[in-house]
Amino acid sequence: MKLIRTEDAKGCILCHDITQIIKDEKKGPVFRKGHVVTEEDIPVLLSVGKEHLYVWEKEEGMLHEDEGAEILRKICQGGSAEEAAFDGVEKTFRYMKATEAKEGKIELISDVDGLFKVNSDALRAVNRFGQMMIATRHGNTEVKAGDKLAGTRIIPLVIEEKKMQDVEKAAMELTGGEPVLKILPFQKKKAAVVTTGSEVYKGRIRDTFTPVLFEKLSKYDVEIIGHKVCDDDHEMVTMTIQHFLEQGADIVLCTGGMSVDPDDRTPLAIKNTGADIVTYGAPVLPGAMFMLAYTKEKKAILGLPGCVMYAKRTIFDIVLPRILADDDIAKEELADLGEGGLCLGCPVCTYPNCGFGK
Structure with missing residues (x-):
């Protein structure tokens, strides 16, 4: 740095904060370290008694903190400064x-509703x-649009360009x-619900599962194209799933019959559709008896355990946003949910602002 009039x-770029003190009114920095001095700033600086300033002296191979921050933005967001539309703010x-x-410092904010993705390996490498x-x-x-995604910062005032x-x-x-960071916008989807269980099919009990699903799906751009109640007949369930797929469903949600009891036949019914089974079982509580399959057209078939009906948050809440964003879920990713996969059942649920599913 150097001292100039x-x-x-x-x-020039200030190397230190400039403090202004006005009795009973103000005490604090009028200009921060790193501020680029303008013509209009000079009278203000003189008014606070600054006849001379320490400023950053441009050196070959060194970048100002804001120049370094722009590189971090590009690493996170992609695109050069010219490619990113700049409106002055x-x-x-x-x-x-x-x-x-x-x-x-630069902050990144979501412009749409969608699924936030992080390349964790690259993020760790940068830090x-x-x-x-x-x-x-x-x-x-x-x-959601307007949510803060990330904050970046160069620590020193200047940093090596290399x-x-x-x-x-x-x-x-x-x-x-x-x-390093991406947002996959949510897509418009068509969904169908297949309720299984002889007790519901024969009218012995009321179906209280389907309304829960309808409520969760209503928060997204999802059209419900059908709902059918089936007996504990795996062939009937398979035919119903296939019917909804042929009708254009992108997602088929199957409720009931996901346990290991002899008359729980939903996993077999999903398997017999010919869809690719990603998993039957997940290291998440509530939600261990979860099943996920994809057709060759990448339509999703989900087998939902009973906990989805009564628990506030389950495996369904974790995977649904990914399905709505067309983000294929791999078996290995579901296995990774074990750490953080235990819902603590807090008296006041703050999900997703908690550790569940992370």
Whole structure:
């Protein structure tokens, strides 16, 4: 840094905060470290007694914190500064908005309702470089337009250009050139419900499961195209599932008959549709007896255990946003849910702002 006359400081970058004290009115920084001095700032600086200023002296191979922050934004969001539409306040690109760099900080905000994705390996790699950071919310979680997704920061006032080039290269190698963060917008879907169980089919008890599903689906752009109650006859259930698929259902939700009792035949019925079984069972409580299958057209068939009917949050709440965002779920990913897969049944449910499913 170097010391210069305040009158000569236009376009220079402050190396320290400038504090203003007005008795009984104000005490605090009038300009922050990293601020770029404008012509209009000079009288203000002189009014607080600053005849001289310490400013950043541009060095070859060094970047200002805001320049480094722009590289972190690109790593997270993708797109160059030119590709991201800039309206003077935010850069919008790939369903995210990025705030203008300030004091080495940029925040990313969702521009749509959708599923938030994080490349965890790349995120860890960036944060291990030091002198910089990216903090995000958990990946594979639902977000709404306006939700904050991540915050980035360059720690020092200046940072080596080569270090920023190295971190960008490392992140892109781990992501295959894709951004570290993504949003998959929710898609319009058609769904059908197949209720199984002789007790419901023969009218011995009322179906209290289907209304729960209708309520959960109503929060999304999902059209219910059909609902049918079936006996404990696996052939009948298979035919009903296939009928709804032929009618254009993207998702078929099967309720009941998911246990291991002799007359619980829903898993067999789903298997006999010819769909690819991803899992029967998940390390999540509530929701262990969950089944997921995909047809060759990537339509989803779900076998939902009874807990979905009475528990506030279950495996269904974890997987539904991913299905609505066309984010295929692999068996390995479901296995990873074991850590965090235990719902604590809090008296006041704060999901998804808790550890369940993360």
